Amino acid sequence: MTINEDQFPLPYNSSDLTGQVALVTGASSGLGRRFARTLAAAGAAVAVAARRVDRLTELVAEIEAGGGTAVAVELDVRDAAAIAGAVQRAEDALGLVTILINNAGIPDAQYVTRMPLELIDSVIDTNLRGPFVLSAEVARRLIAAKRPGRMVNISSVGGFSYSGGGAALYSITKSAIARMTEVLAVEWARFHINVNGIAPGAFSSEMMDGMIARVGDHSAHFPRGRYGDPAQLDSTLLYLCAPSSEAVTGTVIKVDDGQGGR
Secondary structure: OOOOOOOOOOOOOOOOOOOOEEEEEOOOOHHHHHHHHHHHHOOOEEEEEEOOHHHHHHHHHHHHHOOOEEEEEEOOOOOHHHHHHHHHHHHHHHOOOOEEEEOOOOOOOOOHHHOOHHHHHHHHHHHHHHHHHHHHHHHHHHHHHOOOEEEEEEOOHHHOOOOOOOOHHHHHHHHHHHHHHHHHHHHHHHHOEEEEEEEEOOEOOHHHHHHHHHHOOOHHHOOOOOOEOHHHHHHHHHHHHOHHHOOOOOOEEEEOOOOOOO
């Protein structure tokens, strides 16, 4: 069997997202904001979704100033009934969503026995239920249009290892996101919808700032003595969204700078 060099030229490493429409949740700050800018810089039109619309408006202006295309979509992923409408608004503005980044997430920052039911519901709805419902909505539209797609779910190395400290439910939901990635990849493979995940370690973000405020800076305990920079996730994100990862689905890539054991 010979390789089709016209379809897969050497090296087959394109990260050109021209013509793609991406929807990024949790885009008002942190990793989500970086992800949106990265996808736009690679040529995708980007719908940035979050609860804080004022921040989304600033992000859209920033992307457009750099020559990109973006639209703000107000969305609280805990509100499952609002998800279909948010996807429709993105589609009306930019076209069919072909890339979904399930990034929205919140920590619990509580010991299990001290967690009120409202916090339990909020963490599960934000970190797991919302991404599941949103993935199904985007997949349903891709399947109906007979279009391929890419989904990238943001898990965490905390979903694979837990040493205590009051983030048990966060760890549980991020583990579930990793498993959701594997299962949905199998479910939708025949429709050419690739579902993959990224499991970051400790990266600089608003969420990390909150942890540092609670427990102090613990980066000195890492082998490289540092927190990750969100820019170090760009290449992994683009790979999983780009044509070059066509045969990769159901994979969760750990990007943790060697911070944890294996």
